Amino acid sequence: MTxxxxxxxxxxxxxxxxxTYYAAVIDGQGRLLGHRQFPATSPGYAALHSWMRxxxxxxxxxxxxxxxxxxxxxxx
Numbered sequence: 081m082t083x084x085x086x087x088x089x090x091x092x093x094x095x096x097x098x099x100t101y102y103a104a105v106i107d108g109q110g111r112l113l114g115h116r117q118f119p120a121t122s123p124g125y126a127a128l129h130s131w132m133r134x135x136x137x138x139x140x141x142x143x144x145x146x147x148x149x150x151x152x153x154x155x156x
Contacts, residue, residue, distance in 0.1 A: 088136035092141065094128065103128050105135045 095102045101124060104115040113135045118124040129138055 089133065090136035092132045092135075101125070101128050103131055103132065107136065 090105050090107060090113060091102060092105045097120065102115070103118065103136050105113040107113055108136045114131075116126040116128075116131060117148055118131075
């Protein structure tokens, strides 16, 4: 028997701080799939991105800067 697993498009949000990134991932229905904190370093960013991709395909990301003057959105 073959089991088909549906690809899930996920939406990720990241709140940036001086020393940390706090990320959350939801599915297309708005259900929380997970949340986690990462160090605000290059390896931390790579780990965050990998973690988000582990929840589904084509993550859409929203970033909120610490000073709230710059918000970013991108599709990967």
